[in-house]
Amino acid sequence: MAANWKMHKTVAETREFFTALTLPAARACAVVVAPPYLAIPAAVEAARGRDIAIAGQNLYWESKGAFTGEISGPMLAAAGCGYVIIGHSERRQYFGETDATVNRRLVAALAANLTPIVCVGETLPEREAGQVEAVLRRQFTGGFEGLDATAAQRCVLAYEPVWAIGTGKVATPEQAQQAQAFLRACVQERFGAELAMGMSILYGGSVKPDNVKSLMAQPDVDGGLVGGASLDPVAFAALVAGF
Numbered sequence: 504m505a506a507n508w509k510m511h512k513t514v515a516e517t518r519e520f521f522t523a524l525t526l527p528a529a530r531a532c533a534v535v536v537a538p539p540y541l542a543i544p545a546a547v548e549a550a551r552g553r554d555i556a557i558a559g560q561n562l563y564w565e566s567k568g569a570f571t572g573e574i575s576g577p578m579l580a581a582a583g584c585g586y587v588i589i590g591h592s593e594r595r596q597y598f599g600e601t602d603a604t605v606n607r608r609l610v611a612a613l614a615a616n617l618t619p620i621v622c623v624g625e626t627l628p629e630r631e632a633g634q635v636e637a638v639l640r641r642q643f644t645g646g647f648e649g650l651d652a653t654a655a656q657r658c659v660l661a662y663e664p665v666w667a668i669g670t671g672k673v674a675t676p677e678q679a680q681q682a683q684a685f686l687r688a689c690v691q692e693r694f695g696a697e698l699a700m701g702m703s704i705l706y707g708g709s710v711k712p713d714n715v716k717s718l719m720a721q722p723d724v725d726g727g728l729v730g731g732a733s734l735d736p737v738a739f740a741a742l743v744a745g746f
């Protein structure tokens with residue numbers, strides 16, 4: 504269950520979140536929190552000894568250099584991150600992310616020993632035009648270009664239909680299942696059945712405590728990538744408990 508805080512929470516608010524967060528002792532899923540860059544050290548500190556991994560929300564593909572405003576994989580790893588989100592639809596929509604840049608970031612994340620959470624998903628016009636599978640195939644193929652099985656098995660995928668993100672309009676469990684089964688079939692076609700079965704495919708888009716169970720009950724939904732509901736420690740704990 505991964506929390507994507509996006510551009511929310513200061514350092515002080517991050518500490519408050521972790522102080523208020525009470526997770527079930529016996530958990531059925533891994534827990535990941537992706538705060539804004541500045542709050543990563545505070546999150547790492549607060550999460551210590553609690554079996555909560557911290558993630559970056561993005562990274563640049565060079566490890567260092569004259570790239571004003573960017574953060575690299577080795578920097579995230581050195582700060583204590585274990586994961587990084589790559590290719591979120593907001594990055595694609597507002598910051599010019601393409602399948603080719605997703606691929607470069609993915610290679611860089613793996614080189615820095617981070618677990619990439621690679622986001623794919625269609626827009627509403629694409630869904631209405633019957634292009635869901637074509638879009639998912641293109642984003643998966645482009646994003647994973649040149650990766651071998653050893654690299655691919657270290658990745659997590661997230662299906663995030665753009666029309667469901669931050670809109671309160673959640674995909675039905677059947678829609679999520681259908682898209683995620685297709686994604687797993689793409690993974691299988693490229694890397695074989697065993698790797699495909701072992702890959703975690705998360706669903707993201709208006710996951711809330713009241714819909715988490717029906718989504719997670721789908722055979723190809725292995726977890727959630729959660730924006731809005733992850734900002735509240737009580738709601739996030741309910742999502743982890745509801746897995």
Ligand code: PGA
Nearest residue numbers: 668669708709729730731
């Ligand atoms: P949401 O965001 O839960 O607020 O819809 C999900 C995401 O963008 O990862």
